[in-house]
Amino acid sequence: MRTISLFGSVPTQRQPIKFGGLFRGQVRDFLFSPDSDRWLSLLRIGLGIEIVLYSLSLREDWNRLFARNNTGFLSRELSEAILSIQSPFVPRIGWMVSLGEQVGLSEQTTLLLAWLLLFGSGSLLIAGVFCRSSAIAAWLLHLCAAKSGEYLAYGMDNFTTIGLFYLMIAPLPDRYALDWKIWKRPRCDPQILGFHRKVLQFHLCAIYFFGGITKCLGAGWWNGNSMWRALTRPPFDIISIQTLLSWKAALPILGIAVCLIETGFPFFIWPKTTRLVWLLSILAMHVAIGFTMGLYLFSLIMIVLGLAAFGPGAVVLWQERHVAQRAASASA
Amino acid sequence: MLIVSWQQTFWVLAEGFTSLPHSLDRHWRKAEQLTTAALGQTLSLSNPVRQGITAYIHATGIEGGYGFFAPSVPDSYKLVFELHYPDGRVEYELPHVADAATGLRLSTLLDQIGRTEYDPLREVMLKMLAYSMWEAHPDASVIRAVFGFVALPTAEEAMEGKTESYYFLYAYDFTFRERPDTAPAN
Numbered sequence: 001m002r003t004i005s006l007f008g009s010v011p012t013q014r015q016p017i018k019f020g021g022l023f024r025g026q027v028r029d030f031l032f033s034p035d036s037d038r039w040l041s042l043l044r045i046g047l048g049i050e051i052v053l054y055s056l057s058l059r060e061d062w063n064r065l066f067a068r069n070n071t072g073f074l075s076r077e078l079s080e081a082i083l084s085i086q087s088p089f090v091p092r093i094g095w096m097v098s099l100g101e102q103v104g105l106s107e108q109t110t111l112l113l114a115w116l117l118l119f120g121s122g123s124l125l126i127a128g129v130f131c132r133s134s135a136i137a138a139w140l141l142h143l144c145a146a147k148s149g150e151y152l153a154y155g156m157d158n159f160t161t162i163g164l165f166y167l168m169i170a171p172l173p174d175r176y177a178l179d180w181k182i183w184k185r186p187r188c189d190p191q192i193l194g195f196h197r198k199v200l201q202f203h204l205c206a207i208y209f210f211g212g213i214t215k216c217l218g219a220g221w222w223n224g225n226s227m228w229r230a231l232t233r234p235p236f237d238i239i240s241i242q243t244l245l246s247w248k249a250a251l252p253i254l255g256i257a258v259c260l261i262e263t264g265f266p267f268f269i270w271p272k273t274t275r276l277v278w279l280l281s282i283l284a285m286h287v288a289i290g291f292t293m294g295l296y297l298f299s300l301i302m303i304v305l306g307l308a309a310f311g312p313g314a315v316v317l318w319q320e321r322h323v324a325q326r327a328a329s330a331s332a
Numbered sequence: 333m334l335i336v337s338w339q340q341t342f343w344v345l346a347e348g349f350t351s352l353p354h355s356l357d358r359h360w361r362k363a364e365q366l367t368t369a370a371l372g373q374t375l376s377l378s379n380p381v382r383q384g385i386t387a388y389i390h391a392t393g394i395e396g397g398y399g400f401f402a403p404s405v406p407d408s409y410k411l412v413f414e415l416h417y418p419d420g421r422v423e424y425e426l427p428h429v430a431d432a433a434t435g436l437r438l439s440t441l442l443d444q445i446g447r448t449e450y451d452p453l454r455e456v457m458l459k460m461l462a463y464s465m466w467e468a469h470p471d472a473s474v475i476r477a478v479f480g481f482v483a484l485p486t487a488e489e490a491m492e493g494k495t496e497s498y499y500f501l502y503a504y505d506f507t508f509r510e511r512p513d514t515a516p517a518n
Contacts, residue, residue, distance in 0.1 A: 057431070057433035058433060058434070060430035060431060060434070061429070061430050061431075061433075061434045064430075064434075065434075065437075073437075073438070073441060073460070073461065073464070074441065074457055074460045074461070075460055078456065078457070078460065083390075085377060086377075086383075086386050086390075087382075087383040087384075087386035087387045087390065088383065089383060089384065089386075089387035090386070090387050090390045090391065091391070143390075143391060143393075147390060149437070151440070151441050151444045151457070152437035152438070152440055152441050153437070153440065154436065154437070154440045155396070155400050157393075158393045158394070158395070158396045159393065160393070161391075161392065161393025162392065162393040162394065164393075165391065165392045165393060203333060206333060206334060206337055206398075207398045208398075210337040210338075210340070210341055210397065210398045210399065211398040211399060211400060211402065213341065214340075214341055214344055214398075214399035214402035214403055215399075215401070215402040215403060216403075217344070217345070217349075217350035217351060217352060217402070217403045218349070218350060218351065218402060218403025218404040219351045219404075220403070220404045220405065221402075221403070221404075224487070225404075225486065225487075226401065226404055226405045228486065228487045229404075229405035229484055230401055230405045232484050232490075233405060233407075233408050233484060234408050234439065234482065235408075235432075235435050235436055235439045241490055244487070245487065245490060245491060248487050248491075251487070294432060294436070295436070297433070
C-alpha cells in the first residue's frame with residue numbers, strides 16, 4: 001500500500017500517517033460497522049404487511065386493472081406497449097399471461113394466480129417462511145403489477161419496489177424468521193448486515209433530502225398555501241374545509257416543518273443527540289399524512305422503511321447519551 | 333439513484349416552477365441535460381445500454397424521483413362522461429371505482445392524462461375509459477368524454493365562501509359498435 005510520510009526525508013522512528021489508508025479505513029469501518037438483524041426483521045415483517053394490505057386493497061379491481069379487454073380502466077396493453085418502447089426487459093403482467101397461455105391457462109386464471117401468489121408471498125414474509133423466495137416473488141409480482149398499471153401507480157408503488165428490492169438482496173433470514181428457527185442456519189456476518197442497513201439508510205436520506213429541497217424551492221410550502229392545497233385537493237380532501245379553516249394559522253408552520261424535517265433528515269438523523277427526535281418527527285409526519293389524506297399504504301411503507309433503517313438502536317443511542325450526561329453531571 | 337434524483341430536481345428548476353430567478357433556468361437546463369445523458373436517456377431507444385439502465389431503474393423503483401407535491405401542489409383533474417341516447421336524452425356519469433384505494437389510482441390516472449402533451453395518446457386513454465362506460469350503458473349512441481381541471485380556492489377565498497371551479501380542457505366524442513371480445517373501436 002502506498003503511504004505518505006509527513007516528515008519527508010527526515011529520519012524518524014514514527015509510523016508514517018497513511019492518509020489514503022486512514023480514510024479508506026474510516027469509510028470501511030462506517031459502512032461495515034457490525035449490526036444486529038433487528039432492522040431486517042422490521043423490514044421483512046413491515047413489507048409483508050404492506051404487500052398483504054396492497055393485494056387486499058386491489059382484490060376487487062384486480063381484473064379490471066390488468067385484464068387485456070378490461071371493463072374498467074386503461075388496458076394494460078397500453079402501459080406495456082409504452083414500457084416496451086422504454087425497455088423490453090422490465091417485468092410485466094403480460095409476461096405471466098403469456099407464460100400461462102403456454103401451459104393452457106386462461107388470462108383470468110393467470111391473473112387470479114398472480115394475485116394469490118402476491119398475497120401468499122406477503123403472508124410468508126410476515127411469518128418468515130422461505131424468506132428469500134418470498135421476497136423475490138413479492139418483488140417480481142409487485143413490480144409486474146406496478147409496471148403494467150404504470151398510469152395508475154403512485155409514490156407508494158415506487159417505495160414498495162425500493163423496499164422489496166433491498167429485502168430481496170439482504171442477508172436473509174433474520175433471527176425472528178421461522179426459517180431461521182426451523183433450519184438453524186448460521187447467523188449472517190454482522191458486518192454484512194451493517195452494510196446492507198447503511199445502503200438503506202443512505203437511500204432514505206436521499207429520498208427525504210430531494211423531497212424536502214424541492215418543496216423548499218416553492219413559495220407555497222413557506223406560506224401554508226401548499227399545505228392547504230394538499231389537504232383540500234381531491235381525493236385527499238378527507239378533512240372538511242371548515243375544520244381546516246379553523247386551523248388556518250397553523251398551516252404555514254406545518255408547511256415549514258415539513259420542509260425542515262425532510263431537508264434536514266440526512267443531517268440530523270445521524271448524530272446521536274438528534275436521531276430519535278428526527279425519526280419520531282418523520283414518523284409522526286407520515287402518520288399525519290395517512291390519517292389526514294387517506295394515503296394509508298403510502299404512509300405505512302414510509303414508516304416501515306424509516307423504522308427499519310433508523311429505528312433499531314435509536315432509543316439505545318438516546319439512552320446512552322442521557323446516561324453519559326447524568327454521569328458527567330454527577331462527577332461535576 | 334442520486335443521478336435520477338438530481339435529474340428530477342434540475343428538471344423542476346429548469347421548468348421555472350420554483351421561486352428562483354428565471355435567469356438561472358438555462359443553467360438548470362444544462363445540468364438536467366447532463367444528468368439525462370448520464371442515465372443513458374439521450375441514446376437511441378433501441379440502444380441496449382439505455383434499455384439496460386432503464387430496466388435497472390424500473391426494477392429498483394428509483395425512476396420517479398421524490399419530489400411529491402413539490403415545489404407546489406398541482407390542480408386536480410376531473411373527467412365527466414356525457415351519455416347521449418338516440419332519443420335525445422343526455423346523462424352524466426363519473427368513472428366508477430370499487431373502493432377508495434382504486435379511487436386514489438384513478439386520480440393518478442387523471443393526472444397522467446392531464447400531463448400528457450401528446451394528443452393521440454390522451455385520446456386513446458380517454459377512449460379506453462369511455463369504452464368501459466359504454467359497456468355499462470350500451471344504449472348510448474355517443475359518449476362524450478369531457479376533461480378539465482378543478483381550481484381549488486385559497487384559504488382566504490374559502491373564508492369568503494368561494495368554492496372550487498371547474499375549467500374545461502378537452503372533449504372527445506366516441507361511438508362504439510357491438511363487437512364483443514375485441515378492443516374498443518371508434
